[in-house]
Amino acid sequence: MRLFEGISREAPEVAGPRIGLLLTTLALTLIGFVMVYSASSVEALSASTPATSYLYDQVKYGAIGAIAGFVMWKAVPFQLWCGPLFYAVWMGSSFLLVLVAVMGSSALGATRWLVLGPISLQPSEFAKFVLVIGVAKLLCDIREGQMEPKVALALFFTVVLLPLGFLYKTQSDLGTSMIIVVGAIATLWLGEVSKRAVGGLLGLAGAFGMLSMALTSYRSSRMLYLNPWNDGADGQGLGYQIIHSFYAFSQGGLFGVGLGNSREKFLYLPESETDFVFSIIGEELGLVGALIVIALFMALLHFSLQVARQAPDLFGTMVAGGLGIMIVFQAFLNMGCAMGVFPTTGKPLPFISSGGSSLISSLMMVGxxxxxxxxxGEGAAARRRDDLRIMRPVDEAPAPRGASGGRGRAARAAAPAPVRARGYSQGRAVARPQDASRARRR
Known part of the structure; x- marks a missing residue:
C-alpha cells in the first residue's frame, strides 16, 4: 500500500488517471507473464531447458523495468528531460545504435541486438522514447523563445532525423521507425502544431512506408498477408506463419480452448511467445480474452491522455501524450499483424510479448x-494552498435605506456577504473559547 500513499490525498481528477495507469500497466504485465509461460513452455522443453525458463527471464526483466520505471517516476522530474539530461541520454542511445551497426548480433535475418557479456539488449527499443522526447523538447524551446527556428530545425535534423535514418538504414527496421514517426507526429499534434502540418507529415510517413515496402523485395513479400495461401507453396512458404495465426484465432472461438491448451504453440506457429503472442491469447482465451487485452490498451491510452491534459506545462502534455500514443500504436500494430490486418513487422506486444528490452522500455515510458x-499533483496541491484563507475580516458597510426605512432589495443583493472565519464575525473580533480558557488559567 505504500505505493499509493499520498495519491489518495490528492484531488480525484489528478490521482484517478495515475492509479488507473498503474493498475492497467500491472494487469497487462501480469497477463504477459501468464501468456509467455503458456506460449513458450513447449519451445523451452524442445530446447532441453526448463519449461519456466522464458517465464523466469520475463519476470526478471519485469523487475528491472519496474525499478527503472519507479526511478523515472519518483526520482527524475520530467522537467529534467528538457535540459542536459536529454542530451546525455541521447548520446548514450545514439552510441548504442552505432555499436549495433559495428558489432551487433544477428537473429531472424536482422542485426538489431547488442550482446555485451551476459547482457543482450535491443537499443532501438530505448531510442523510441528518447527521440519522441527530443521532438517535445525542441518544440518547447521554439515556443518559449529559447531557440531560433533555424537553430531548432538544424537540431531537429541532428537529434531526431539523423538517428532515425541511421536506425532504419543499418538495422533495416521499418516497424520501429514507423512507431517513432507516429509518436513524433502525435507529440507535434499535442504541441498545437497546425492540423495542415500534422496531416502533411502523416501523408509523408505513409508514402515513405509504402515506397519502402515496394522498393525492397523482402518487404514487398510481406504483402502476402492479403492472401497468405497464395505464396507459391500452397501456404507452406512465406504465408505459413500468418495462416497458423488464423488457425489459432479460429480454434479459440468465443471463450477459447482454455489456458495452456493451445495447439499452435506446439511448434506450429513460429514466434508464438513474442511477435504472435496475441494469437495464442485469442486461441486460449478466445474473443473475450482478446477483447479484454484490447480494452486494457484503450484504458492505458485514456489514462495517458488524461495525464497529458492535466500536465503543468506544454512539455509535460507532449511527453505524456506522445509516449502513451506510441505505446498503444505499437500494441495495435502487433495485434493487427497477428490478425492479418497489417503486414508482419516483427514488433512485440508491449508488456506482454517475451523480450527484455521491450518490457523494460515500456515500463520506463510509463514511469x-x-x-x-x-x-x-504537486501543482494542484500548491494551488489549493494558495487559495486557502484562514481568516479574512470584512467590514460590512451600511446599506442605503429605502423609502420605508428598511433595507432595499437591490441594496441587499449588492451588499457583499460577510465572511465568518474563526475568531471574526462581521468584521469585529470575537473571543474564541480557547482564549477565554487561557485567561482563566492566568
Whole structure:
C-alpha cells in the first residue's frame, strides 16, 4: 500500500488517471507473464531447458523495468528531460545504435541486438522514447523563445532525423521507425502544431512506408498477408506463419480452448511467445480474452491522455501524450499483424510479448508519464494552498435605506456577504473559547 500513499490525498481528477495507469500497466504485465509461460513452455522443453525458463527471464526483466520505471517516476522530474539530461541520454542511445551497426548480433535475418557479456539488449527499443522526447523538447524551446527556428530545425535534423535514418538504414527496421514517426507526429499534434502540418507529415510517413515496402523485395513479400495461401507453396512458404495465426484465432472461438491448451504453440506457429503472442491469447482465451487485452490498451491510452491534459506545462502534455500514443500504436500494430490486418513487422506486444528490452522500455515510458502526473499533483496541491484563507475580516458597510426605512432589495443583493472565519464575525473580533480558557488559567 505504500505505493499509493499520498495519491489518495490528492484531488480525484489528478490521482484517478495515475492509479488507473498503474493498475492497467500491472494487469497487462501480469497477463504477459501468464501468456509467455503458456506460449513458450513447449519451445523451452524442445530446447532441453526448463519449461519456466522464458517465464523466469520475463519476470526478471519485469523487475528491472519496474525499478527503472519507479526511478523515472519518483526520482527524475520530467522537467529534467528538457535540459542536459536529454542530451546525455541521447548520446548514450545514439552510441548504442552505432555499436549495433559495428558489432551487433544477428537473429531472424536482422542485426538489431547488442550482446555485451551476459547482457543482450535491443537499443532501438530505448531510442523510441528518447527521440519522441527530443521532438517535445525542441518544440518547447521554439515556443518559449529559447531557440531560433533555424537553430531548432538544424537540431531537429541532428537529434531526431539523423538517428532515425541511421536506425532504419543499418538495422533495416521499418516497424520501429514507423512507431517513432507516429509518436513524433502525435507529440507535434499535442504541441498545437497546425492540423495542415500534422496531416502533411502523416501523408509523408505513409508514402515513405509504402515506397519502402515496394522498393525492397523482402518487404514487398510481406504483402502476402492479403492472401497468405497464395505464396507459391500452397501456404507452406512465406504465408505459413500468418495462416497458423488464423488457425489459432479460429480454434479459440468465443471463450477459447482454455489456458495452456493451445495447439499452435506446439511448434506450429513460429514466434508464438513474442511477435504472435496475441494469437495464442485469442486461441486460449478466445474473443473475450482478446477483447479484454484490447480494452486494457484503450484504458492505458485514456489514462495517458488524461495525464497529458492535466500536465503543468506544454512539455509535460507532449511527453505524456506522445509516449502513451506510441505505446498503444505499437500494441495495435502487433495485434493487427497477428490478425492479418497489417503486414508482419516483427514488433512485440508491449508488456506482454517475451523480450527484455521491450518490457523494460515500456515500463520506463510509463514511469515518465507518471512523473508528469506527479508534477500535476504537486501543482494542484500548491494551488489549493494558495487559495486557502484562514481568516479574512470584512467590514460590512451600511446599506442605503429605502423609502420605508428598511433595507432595499437591490441594496441587499449588492451588499457583499460577510465572511465568518474563526475568531471574526462581521468584521469585529470575537473571543474564541480557547482564549477565554487561557485567561482563566492566568
Amino acid at each position: 515518465i508519464i507518471l512523473s508528469v502526473s506527479r508534477a500535476s
